């Protein structure tokens with residue numbers, strides 16, 4: 001982690017098999033429930049100036065490590081959650097950067113009408129658009145390390161993902177993408193490549209942390225309603241899966 005974060009990291013929040021047992025394709029019965037699955041280092045900053053800037057802009061920078069692995073035939077992943085709406089009635093977005101390894105970002109519209117897959121590699125930036133829940137899968141053999149910037153004005157919502165036993169698709173080692181039967185009819189899945197969105201300051205190769213303390217429009221994280229045409233461009237660039 002040293003190449004991604006200078007200095008020491010705080011103790012991470014850890015998701016265990018027990019926290020995740022109802023979101024896998026099948027319950028991981030042969031695993032100790034305390035087995036750690038991934039590690040979240042939240043609310044990071046390098047200097048007091050950066051901390052002040054992040055607080056002033058209501059933003060949080062986190063790093064997450066997802067070791068490679070397969071649980072009951074399914075690639076390791078985050079639990080998954082939705083974001084609530086802001087005072088303008090628009091759900092909060094989020095932005096991720098892959099620092100190392102590879103990732104499948106599985107995004108799904110809250111009304112279950114759309115599923116988007118964004119495959120991403122080191123250096124890629126991925127926008128989670130307003131109204132989409134998200135799960136990150138580590139489909140590789142290497143540890144996935146990723147960073148995110150997100151508003152501090154909300155808490156993630158897990159209710160629907162818990163009730164539905166995970167996201168709309170499971171990514172299995174043998175079978176590949178398997179629709180989650182709790183969603184009823186198969187929801188079409190589209191692939192979107194990580195797009196540069198220079199109007200939002202999102203340019204590949206430019207680290208997310210590099211935006212902290214600048215005048216970039218990370219304002220989108222708290223006021224997405226002002227940027228819906230740019231965000232719409234990201235969502236429109238779909239290829240049928």
Ligand SMILES: O=P(O)(O)OC[C@H]1O[C@](O)(CO)[C@@H](O)[C@@H]1O
Nearest residue numbers: 040062064078079080081148156
């Ligand atoms: O809350 P989940 O679904 O476990 O996902 C964890 C991810 O979400 C975040 O809290 C940001 O939304 C990250 O810290 C972490 O990568």
